[in-house]
Amino acid sequence: MDKLHLDQHISHQFNKELEDIRNKVLKMGGLVEQQVTDGLTALLEADADLADVVAHKDFEINQLEVEIDEECTHVLARRQPAASDLRLMVTVIKVITDLERIGDEAEKLGRFTRDLTALSSELPSYRKELRHLGELVKSMLHDSLDAFARMDVDAALRIAQRDEDVNREYETLERLLATHLVEDPRQVSKLFKITWCARALERVGDHSVNICEYVVYLVKGKDIRHTSFDQIKSEFMNQ
Amino acid sequence: MSKTAQEAFDNLTHTVGQTQVENAKMRTENVNVFYGEKQAIYDVNLDIGNNEVIAMIGPSGCGKSTFLRCLNRMNDTIPSCKVTGSMTLDGEDLYGADLDPVLLRARVGMVFQKPNPFAKSIYDNVAYGPRIHGLSANRAELDDIVVDSLKKAGLFDEVKDRLDAPGTSLSGGQQQRLCIARSIAVSPEVILMDEPCSALDPIATARIEELIDELRNNYAIAIVTHSMQQAARVSQRTAYFHLGKLVEVADTNTVFTNPQHELTENYITGRFG
Amino acid sequence: MSNVTQSKADVESKERPETTSLVRRSLKKRYAAEKRFRAYGIFAIAASLGFLVILLTSIISKGWPAFTQTFVKLDVELSVDTLGVSESPTLNELRGANYGGAIKKTMRDLFPDASSRRDKKALYALISTGAEYELFDRVSENPELLGTTLSLWVPADDELGAIVKDGEDLSNPDSIVTRMSDQQIAWGKQLQDNGQLDVRFNTTFFENGDSREPELAGIRAALMGSAFTLLITFCLSFPIAVAAAIYLEEFAPQNRWTDIVEVNINNLAAVPSIVFGLLGLAVFINFFHLPRSAPLVGGIVLSLMTLPTIIISSRAALKAVPPSIREAARGLGASDLQVVTHHVLPLAMPGILTGTIIGLAQALGETAPLLMIGMVAFIVDIPQTVTDAATVLPVQVYLWADSPERAFVEKTSAAIMVLLAFLVVMNAVAVLLRKRFERRW
Numbered sequence: 045m046d047k048l049h050l051d052q053h054i055s056h057q058f059n060k061e062l063e064d065i066r067n068k069v070l071k072m073g074g075l076v077e078q079q080v081t082d083g084l085t086a087l088l089e090a091d092a093d094l095a096d097v098v099a100h101k102d103f104e105i106n107q108l109e110v111e112i113d114e115e116c117t118h119v120l121a122r123r124q125p126a127a128s129d130l131r132l133m134v135t136v137i138k139v140i141t142d143l144e145r146i147g148d149e150a151e152k153l154g155r156f157t158r159d160l161t162a163l164s165s166e167l168p169s170y171r172k173e174l175r176h177l178g179e180l181v182k183s184m185l186h187d188s189l190d191a192f193a194r195m196d197v198d199a200a201l202r203i204a205q206r207d208e209d210v211n212r213e214y215e216t217l218e219r220l221l222a223t224h225l226v227e228d229p230r231q232v233s234k235l236f237k238i239t240w241c242a243r244a245l246e247r248v249g250d251h252s253v254n255i256c257e258y259v260v261y262l263v264k265g266k267d268i269r270h271t272s273f274d275q276i277k278s279e280f281m282n283q
Numbered sequence: 284m285s286k287t288a289q290e291a292f293d294n295l296t297h298t299v300g301q302t303q304v305e306n307a308k309m310r311t312e313n314v315n316v317f318y319g320e321k322q323a324i325y326d327v328n329l330d331i332g333n334n335e336v337i338a339m340i341g342p343s344g345c346g347k348s349t350f351l352r353c354l355n356r357m358n359d360t361i362p363s364c365k366v367t368g369s370m371t372l373d374g375e376d377l378y379g380a381d382l383d384p385v386l387l388r389a390r391v392g393m394v395f396q397k398p399n400p401f402a403k404s405i406y407d408n409v410a411y412g413p414r415i416h417g418l419s420a421n422r423a424e425l426d427d428i429v430v431d432s433l434k435k436a437g438l439f440d441e442v443k444d445r446l447d448a449p450g451t452s453l454s455g456g457q458q459q460r461l462c463i464a465r466s467i468a469v470s471p472e473v474i475l476m477d478e479p480c481s482a483l484d485p486i487a488t489a490r491i492e493e494l495i496d497e498l499r500n501n502y503a504i505a506i507v508t509h510s511m512q513q514a515a516r517v518s519q520r521t522a523y524f525h526l527g528k529l530v531e532v533a534d535t536n537t538v539f540t541n542p543q544h545e546l547t548e549n550y551i552t553g554r555f556g
Numbered sequence: 557m558s559n560v561t562q563s564k565a566d567v568e569s570k571e572r573p574e575t576t577s578l579v580r581r582s583l584k585k586r587y588a589a590e591k592r593f594r595a596y597g598i599f600a601i602a603a604s605l606g607f608l609v610i611l612l613t614s615i616i617s618k619g620w621p622a623f624t625q626t627f628v629k630l631d632v633e634l635s636v637d638t639l640g641v642s643e644s645p646t647l648n649e650l651r652g653a654n655y656g657g658a659i660k661k662t663m664r665d666l667f668p669d670a671s672s673r674r675d676k677k678a679l680y681a682l683i684s685t686g687a688e689y690e691l692f693d694r695v696s697e698n699p700e701l702l703g704t705t706l707s708l709w710v711p712a713d714d715e716l717g718a719i720v721k722d723g724e725d726l727s728n729p730d731s732i733v734t735r736m737s738d739q740q741i742a743w744g745k746q747l748q749d750n751g752q753l754d755v756r757f758n759t760t761f762f763e764n765g766d767s768r769e770p771e772l773a774g775i776r777a778a779l780m781g782s783a784f785t786l787l788i789t790f791c792l793s794f795p796i797a798v799a800a801a802i803y804l805e806e807f808a809p810q811n812r813w814t815d816i817v818e819v820n821i822n823n824l825a826a827v828p829s830i831v832f833g834l835l836g837l838a839v840f841i842n843f844f845h846l847p848r849s850a851p852l853v854g855g856i857v858l859s860l861m862t863l864p865t866i867i868i869s870s871r872a873a874l875k876a877v878p879p880s881i882r883e884a885a886r887g888l889g890a891s892d893l894q895v896v897t898h899h900v901l902p903l904a905m906p907g908i909l910t911g912t913i914i915g916l917a918q919a920l921g922e923t924a925p926l927l928m929i930g931m932v933a934f935i936v937d938i939p940q941t942v943t944d945a946a947t948v949l950p951v952q953v954y955l956w957a958d959s960p961e962r963a964f965v966e967k968t969s970a971a972i973m974v975l976l977a978f979l980v981v982m983n984a985v986a987v988l989l990r991k992r993f994e995r996r997w
Binding site: 053054056058117 | 493512
């Protein structure tokens with residue numbers, strides 16, 4: 045948090061509160077990342093046990109979300125944060141919402157995997173495409189959390205661009221699955237589960253982009269959501 | 284005040300929230316204060332706990348200052364002021380025979396709204412209390428007390444080279460910290476603060492607030508403030524006074540995020556009359 | 557320009573142009589009023605300064621000559637015969653010796669042309685009677701001078717002295733307005749030509765008490781009388797007044813009694829001073845049998861007069877001490893007395909001293925109450941203690957102003973100068989004291 049000097053308030057208590065919130069967000073990010081990783085592994089390895097764990101572990105993330113929310117409320121009520129402190133609060137509240145959603149997507153991944161393994165114990169079809177998509181999304185999530193931790197605007201903007209790859213990968217997989225479905229309608233329920241899983245992974249990518257956008261808002265004070273990339277690029281990247 | 288708020292006030296018989304705490308340093312029960320015919324405080328019950336900062340907020344004339352000043356009998360100088368009910372410090376009756384006001388004020392220090400250093404040097408300002416109470420046997424001991432108090436008040440580094448300079452030569456914030464050092468020098472058990480930052484700029488205010496937060500480890504602190512934000516920042520518990528009644532008291536987080544009484548909500552959100 | 561603004565403002569709002577133009581119209585008036593007021597103030601200050609300058613120049617120009625005195629050099633033959641004493645006289649004998657005769661003889665020898673009784677008398681009148689005392693002092697100091705011829709400077713008579721001091725031309729008697737005869741002026745001219753006249757600094761004025769002879773009259777007795785009186789006044793009124801003020805301001809309960817006391821103190825300040833004199837006469841002299849004409853009684857009477865002034869100003873000074881200081885001290889556990897002595901009194905001291913000086917200056921200039929207790933007196937001896945008979949400076953001024961001799965006119969002005977100097981010194985002391993107290997912040 046060096047760039048915003050968040051540890052330089054006269055009130056040590058305030059510094060501590062902000063530090064605490066930040067740490068909790070990073071912890072939550074770590075948990076979410078783990079969930080996504082585990083969900084992906086479970087899917088790719090058709091690991092029913094791991095899928096079960098992922099499907100039931102979401103409550104920890106939810107609990108953290110509630111905790112951070114409350115702490116943010118207290119800081120808002122008691123410290124009347126302004127400027128960078130205020131942006132940090134707003135960012136944190138939004139980031140944890142997205143993190144919680146990612147957690148939900150991971151949970152879905154777990155549940156669908158469990159259902160898939162119940163249908164057949166063999167490894168899923170389209171494993172290669174799924175892994176490819178999963179790895180892309182995982183690295184995006186990891187990097188965006190990293191950008192948040194380091195308040196790195198450039199990294200955040202670069203990561204946001206990677207969503208295009210994810211979308212392309214997802215669309216390819218979607219097309220493959222649709223063709224397969226037409227050819228072999230008996231596989232419908234299995235193929236649908238796989239589609240849902242791919243969908244969940246794609247959503248994780250979207251939420252990661254959101255986090256990156258919040259990082260830009262936090263550091264630069266500019267809201268870049270719903271703005272074309274070229275515009276953003278001209279504004280930030282050539283500085 | 285809206286009609287419903289007026290009704291809420293009229294119907295107010297009990298303070299909302301927990302008025303007593305487990306480790307109470309000072310306890311007041313059914314305190315009524317009168318100025319002549321006029322009643323300023325109505326049946327207030329409130330504890331001041333050890334190692335906590337309790338903030339008293341409320342609109343002007345709500346009796347919060349009056350209540351605070353009763354806690355070390357500063358109102359004694361007003362002949363028409365009469366206090367009923369029980370006020371105790373560690374179980375000893377403040378207005379009882381065996382607790383002299385001079386002794387009480389040595390145990391319950393006070394910091395005032397306007398920084399009011401004596402027309403003496405910085406050193407003598409801090410040394411004044413220990414001198415009149417005979418707290419030090421010799422000059423070296425007195426030096427220790429002065430340095431220690433200035434350090435605790437976070438002022439020592441700024442004034443160590445000019446302890447002989449007049450106290451009034453300091454800036455407003457420094458003067459107020461000098462006044463706090465002066466109070467600490469008598470090693471009180473409770474420190475009462477009557478709007479200690481109302482005459483200071485935001486940075487000096489932040490310094491004082493930080494100091495209050497540190498002092499909490501050693502003292503029980505009661506602070507009256509006009510600034511709700513300040514109450515929110517420095518206190519662990521907040522008491523809301525309204526027209527002489529204690530409306531609500533609760534931990535500060537609760538008061539500022541989810542006050543239970545309509546009047547408190549109105550005041551805190553700026554909807555007051 | 558104004559049209560443009562108006563039309564532009566008209567579009568924006570109807571109220572504004574009206575306010576602006578109204579304000580603009582009244583502005584000139586307001587500034588003019590301010591200018592007028594300043595002019596009045598400057599005029600007032602200039603006028604008062606002018607009067608002050610006139611007063612001071614008149615007093616100083618009139619009083620200046622009083623600080624010098626004309627002396628005559630005489631070679632007195634101290635023969636035992638003329639003095640009428642034995643060869644080795646006792647002190648008593650010396651005291652009774654005929655010094656006047658010796659001086660008269662010297663004068664006769666100087667001016668042998670004065671032969672008639674009238675001429676001789678006129679001749680002797682050139683020398684002050686104080687010459688005899690001067691001679692006696694010298695001889696009694698050193699009896700061996702007997703039989704020798706002593707050369708000494710003695711004071712000239714006031715008329716001759718005044719003419720010489722004023723530098724008037726003794727060779728042209730018609731131009732001189734004086735009671736002296738032309739013959740006397742001629743003698744004076746002769747003395748001057750012989751180098752026997754000299755103008756020197758007038759030490760007599762500061763060393764002697766009052767006298768019927770202007771050249772021998774001095775301010776010392778009155779100065780000491782004033783000093784003693786004021787000392788008594790200060791010692792009595794300052795502690796009493798300050799104590800009373802502190803009690804009334806800091807300790808007294810607010811009730812009917814303190815109200816009565818307060819009203820009475822305010823009234824006392826307005827009582828004519830002669831009433832205090834009557835009171836002093838009735839109480840201190842007739843009842844307590846304190847000595848008449850003494851600075852002790854004068855001081856007591858004047859302190860009665862000064863008390864209300866000091867009490868009122870002291871209370872104002874105490875009231876001006878910010879209550880926050882009292883609260884701070886009390887909040888630290890200082891007792892009421894400690895609050896007052898440690899904090900309130902030091903802060904109020906400059907104000908109290910100012911009030912005291914005003915009171916004492918008033919007392920210094922007061923004559924009326926002293927009239928009643930016998931301090932308007934002809935005092936030759938310099939008072940040594942507070943119970944000796946004495947007079948005070950303003951009374952001395954009054955007495956001298958009443959005397960007809962030319963030399964007393966200058967003496968009157970000189971006494972006023974001394975009185976003013978006394979006042980200045982007193983104020984200076986007060987300012988110094990105040991500075992000392994103020995330096996303690």
